[in-house]
Amino acid sequence: MALHMAVEVVRDSRTSLTAQIQSFIKREISEGILHPGTRLPSSRRLAGDLDVSRSVVVEAYGQLVAEGYLEATQGAGTRVVTHLDAAPPVVPALLDEAPVPAVRWDLRTGGRNLPAFPRREWLACYQRVLQAAQPADHGYPPLAGEPGLRTELARYLGRVRGVRVTAGQVMVVAGFAQALGLLCTVLRQDGVDALGIEDPGHPGQRQFVHETGLRPVPVPVDEEGIDVDALAATGVRAVLVTPAHQFPTGVTLSPARREALVRWARDTGGRIVEDDYDGGLWYERGPRPLALQRLAPEHVVYAGTASKALAPGLRLGWVAAPPDLLARLLRTRARHDLGTDGLTQLAFAELLRGGLFDRHLRRLGAHCRERREALEEAVRRHLPGATVTGRAAGLHAYVTLPRHTDEAALVAGALRRSVVVRGGSAFRVRPRRDAPALVVGHAHLPRAGVADALRAIGAAYPGG
Amino acid sequence: MALHMAVEVVRDSRTSLTAQIQSFIKREISEGILHPGTRLPSSRRLAGDLDVSRSVVVEAYGQLVAEGYLEATQGAGTRVVTHLDAAPPVVPALLDEAPVPAVRWDLRTGGRNLPAFPRREWLACYQRVLQAAQPADHGYPPLAGEPGLRTELARYLGRVRGVRVTAGQVMVVAGFAQALGLLCTVLRQDGVDALGIEDPGHPGQRQFVHETGLRPVPVPVDEEGIDVDALAATGVRAVLVTPAHQFPTGVTLSPARREALVRWARDTGGRIVEDDYDGGLWYERGPRPLALQRLAPEHVVYAGTASKALAPGLRLGWVAAPPDLLARLLRTRARHDLGTDGLTQLAFAELLRGGLFDRHLRRLGAHCRERREALEEAVRRHLPGATVTGRAAGLHAYVTLPRHTDEAALVAGALRRSVVVRGGSAFRVRPRRDAPALVVGHAHLPRAGVADALRAIGAAYPGG
Numbered sequence: 011m012a013l014h015m016a017v018e019v020v021r022d023s024r025t026s027l028t029a030q031i032q033s034f035i036k037r038e039i040s041e042g043i044l045h046p047g048t049r050l051p052s053s054r055r056l057a058g059d060l061d062v063s064r065s066v067v068v069e070a071y072g073q074l075v076a077e078g079y080l081e082a083t084q085g086a087g088t089r090v091v092t093h094l095d096a097a098p099p100v101v102p103a104l105l106d107e108a109p110v111p112a113v114r115w116d117l118r119t120g121g122r123n124l125p126a127f128p129r130r131e132w133l134a135c136y137q138r139v140l141q142a143a144q145p146a147d148h149g150y151p152p153l154a155g156e157p158g159l160r161t162e163l164a165r166y167l168g169r170v171r172g173v174r175v176t177a178g179q180v181m182v183v184a185g186f187a188q189a190l191g192l193l194c195t196v197l198r199q200d201g202v203d204a205l206g207i208e209d210p211g212h213p214g215q216r217q218f219v220h221e222t223g224l225r226p227v228p229v230p231v232d233e234e235g236i237d238v239d240a241l242a243a244t245g246v247r248a249v250l251v252t253p254a255h256q257f258p259t260g261v262t263l264s265p266a267r268r269e270a271l272v273r274w275a276r277d278t279g280g281r282i283v284e285d286d287y288d289g290g291l292w293y294e295r296g297p298r299p300l301a302l303q304r305l306a307p308e309h310v311v312y313a314g315t316a317s318k319a320l321a322p323g324l325r326l327g328w329v330a331a332p333p334d335l336l337a338r339l340l341r342t343r344a345r346h347d348l349g350t351d352g353l354t355q356l357a358f359a360e361l362l363r364g365g366l367f368d369r370h371l372r373r374l375g376a377h378c379r380e381r382r383e384a385l386e387e388a389v390r391r392h393l394p395g396a397t398v399t400g401r402a403a404g405l406h407a408y409v410t411l412p413r414h415t416d417e418a419a420l421v422a423g424a425l426r427r428s429v430v431v432r433g434g435s436a437f438r439v440r441p442r443r444d445a446p447a448l449v450v451g452h453a454h455l456p457r458a459g460v461a462d463a464l465r466a467i468g469a470a471y472p473g474g
Numbered sequence: 475m476a477l478h479m480a481v482e483v484v485r486d487s488r489t490s491l492t493a494q495i496q497s498f499i500k501r502e503i504s505e506g507i508l509h510p511g512t513r514l515p516s517s518r519r520l521a522g523d524l525d526v527s528r529s530v531v532v533e534a535y536g537q538l539v540a541e542g543y544l545e546a547t548q549g550a551g552t553r554v555v556t557h558l559d560a561a562p563p564v565v566p567a568l569l570d571e572a573p574v575p576a577v578r579w580d581l582r583t584g585g586r587n588l589p590a591f592p593r594r595e596w597l598a599c600y601q602r603v604l605q606a607a608q609p610a611d612h613g614y615p616p617l618a619g620e621p622g623l624r625t626e627l628a629r630y631l632g633r634v635r636g637v638r639v640t641a642g643q644v645m646v647v648a649g650f651a652q653a654l655g656l657l658c659t660v661l662r663q664d665g666v667d668a669l670g671i672e673d674p675g676h677p678g679q680r681q682f683v684h685e686t687g688l689r690p691v692p693v694p695v696d697e698e699g700i701d702v703d704a705l706a707a708t709g710v711r712a713v714l715v716t717p718a719h720q721f722p723t724g725v726t727l728s729p730a731r732r733e734a735l736v737r738w739a740r741d742t743g744g745r746i747v748e749d750d751y752d753g754g755l756w757y758e759r760g761p762r763p764l765a766l767q768r769l770a771p772e773h774v775v776y777a778g779t780a781s782k783a784l785a786p787g788l789r790l791g792w793v794a795a796p797p798d799l800l801a802r803l804l805r806t807r808a809r810h811d812l813g814t815d816g817l818t819q820l821a822f823a824e825l826l827r828g829g830l831f832d833r834h835l836r837r838l839g840a841h842c843r844e845r846r847e848a849l850e851e852a853v854r855r856h857l858p859g860a861t862v863t864g865r866a867a868g869l870h871a872y873v874t875l876p877r878h879t880d881e882a883a884l885v886a887g888a889l890r891r892s893v894v895v896r897g898g899s900a901f902r903v904r905p906r907r908d909a910p911a912l913v914v915g916h917a918h919l920p921r922a923g924v925a926d927a928l929r930a931i932g933a934a935y936p937g938g
Contacts, residue, residue, distance in 0.1 A: 012836045016762060017761060042638065045629045121613040124609050124613055133600075136597075140593050147787060148785035150786045168509050170480055176509075184648065187812040188810065188811040188812075191809055218808075298480060322613050323613055323815065345686050346811075347649060348648075348786075348789065
């Protein structure tokens with residue numbers, strides 16, 4: 011343990027070096043600069059660093075132990091005593107999540123319903139990358155992302171999502187949130203002051219758009235996806251959509267609506283932001299919907315993320331955009347940070363390159379399909395009249411309840427039975443037009459947990 | 475290889491499934507959506523995914539191989555042929571670095587002069603973290619940083635830099651650039667329109683400050699550090715300083731100037747941003763200067779980074795700020811991204827906790843001290859009259875040249891001899907007041923390289 015410690019001593023002082031070291035450390039501890047539990051360097055180390063005789067430090071440490079500031083433990087070295095720890099560190103809570111109540115099942119979406127992280131595969135890729143890394147790989151990453159990852163992303167997005175893009179048009183970002191933040195800034199530069207958003211949709215995104223200074227304008231969603239006539243009527247010049255698997259309803263934008271949406275963009279010069287948040291995670295039989303972007307790459311900004319398929323903690327996302335817009339996104343980013351963690355980028359490129367990401371998605375898809383099937387069965391059993399609607403994809407499912415159901419009462423009843431679940435109204439801006447519903451994050455549950463949680467909800471169900 | 479591929483087929487079409495698959499893939503390749511070299515799923519996989527008989531896919535693939543779109547290689551599966559690769563991906567160059575000329579020695583600072591990354595230690599920490607990770611560790615990281623890292627940083631900063639801070643006042647950021655960007659935004663909200671910067675100083679930071687919308691106001695630096703009277707005369711309300719080891723001159727802010735600077739902040743309500751960019755990397759004998767922040771934690775925002783001591787590629791930095799300011803920095807960040815890569819944060823916490831970071835710094839210090847000594851010797855030998863000034867710390871050294879030296883001619887002459895080095899004027903805003911100089915990044919050089927590079931520079935030296 012070659013620890014460092016800052017100590018101020020004056021060599022030609024009339025105070026002895028021992029007394030100086032002793033009183034310096036005492037003051038640092040008293041003022042909370044040296045924290046309780048902090049391990050200090052060995053007396054040999056500190057003496058060497060200060061260029062004083064070791065006995066000087068041994069004596070100072072000894073005095074501080076005697077006075078109760080330090081404790082010396084066989085094998086664990088010398089530490090600041092911990093019982094001085096009066097005030098625990100205060101973490102500003104304003105932006106941290108509300109504490110999760112201690113419940114049996116938490117079915118909420120968004121950062122909680124996480125599937126298992128493929129730690130073995132990820133570690134193997136990270137290790138390979140680290141071992142092959144050249145000095146430049148540890149330097150400032152290119153602002154648009156590591157070229158190796160951009161190439162792999164372009165290939166992957168073409169193959170799996172049908173995105174029309176070259177590596178030069180892909181930008182790596184710190185998650186979709188950063189992409190959306192940059193886009194909102196660029197839109198504002200173009201005089202755009204409002205962004206169409208889906209209703210129901212993602213409440214966090216709505217809030218995020220609002221905080222970037224754009225006005226979020228809700229546009230209704232029905233069983234074909236976003237209502238393009240309603241969008242056109244709002245007069246907005248940009249819209250954020252989830253065409254493959256609408257969040258939270260799970261519907262896919264119908265072919266007719268896709269065409270209408272692209273026509274809207276062409277006719278009005280509008281911008282479409284395609285949030286393909288769980289595009290790679292599809293477990294329905296038969297072909298999956300391709301990216302909307304391929305129909306009009308000049309009007310659509312395509313954005314994806316590793317948050318659903320892998321883990322939000324990686325803070326890894328990507329954007330495919332026309333070159334002029336990409337250049338402006340980069341310019342905007344250059345005022346915010348200097349790129350995304352290089353090793354994480356390269357490890358993800360490795361995961362893509364070797365096909366391990368595809369394999370992970372296939373396993374995750376099988377896992378989620380099981381949960382979905384368990385959910386369908388449990389809904390039939392415990393929520394008669396309700397149905398699981400929306401496509402079999404992603405980490406959550408949408409359960410449509412019979413018209414007469416009191417959604418709020420059901421959600422409250424579930425909570426009393428130790429199940430946290432959100433009703434459809436938590437995702438709506440405008441008063442309810444569509445049927446009451448539950449939004450069920452299921453990816454993190456054990457199979458039996460799905461049935462157990464639904465049984466508890468069923469007990470709060472009218473007639474349950 | 476359980477690869478996915480998006481293919482659109484219509485089951486009740488009059489066109490055969492084979493023909494549909496064939497023409498879909500052909501079109502995707504022709505339009506550049508499927509990229510050259512992309513590996514496709516096995517016929518068995520694709521048939522399974524599309525729910526068609528395997529022979530349908532085998533026949534489609536066979537036709538595409540015959541037509542020259544695909545190639546099938548024993549053991550390597552089926553790929554899109556690579557010779558169609560007409561246009562290489564275009565990476566927008568506007569923000570990427572100018573290409574480094576192929577020279578023998580590149581002595582420039584900033585992302586090039588990187589010491590060896592401690593890959594074994596880092597991997598061990600990363601692996602430990604990954605193996606111990608709970609699902610929540612893969613979720614959205616807290617915006618202010620992982621609590622474990624904030625605690626370790628507060629301890630480390632107290633012990634090694636004498637920073638006066640609790641874990642609750644530390645924020646983890648994506649490198650110092652993000653910290654500076656957030657600070658500039660908050661300053662602008664307070665009506666501040668200009669930021670004092672050191673002259674000479676970091677040209678990239680000057681540019682960055684300018685791009686965030688603040689006016690960078692140069693304040694002269696002399697052998698005692700920033701000139702506080704000159705600072706006061708500018709009338710700015712905030713200043714960015716490098717007190718421990720001024721960049722690039724390497725001087726330490728003198729005790730008298732520290733007090734004057736703090737007095738300026740108290741008298742005017744000014745904000746001091748302390749960029750302690752290489753604060754942990756000190757290899758001069760005797761005590762090192764402590765953080766300025768400890769003198770006036772209510773006026774100083776302390777910022778550090780892993781870019782110098784570890785690697786810029788990690789994009790990891792930290793800020794210690796008073797609670798009200800920290801809350802505003804967090805609120806601002808909440809509009810930009812949703813936090814920093816969690817695993818990287820936790821691995822760094824592990825590196826700090828176990829003392830491995832201290833050990834790394836000690837080794838790196840010994841490495842840099844050798845380079846510094848080699849440089850001092852080579853300067854005596856090849857640049858008579860010049861001296862290595864500034865403290866023995868960090869990844870670079872400042873070589874002051876005799877008054878009469880033509881700095882620009884020396885830099886140009888060195889380049890002709892295949893050595894890239896920057897003169898002091900590259901770091902100055904105002905016309906030269908101080909002596910001509912060279913700024914030498916030495917941390918990445920082999921020992922013998924220091925002598926070799928200086929010999930080449932010496933050959934371009936007047937009388938050399």
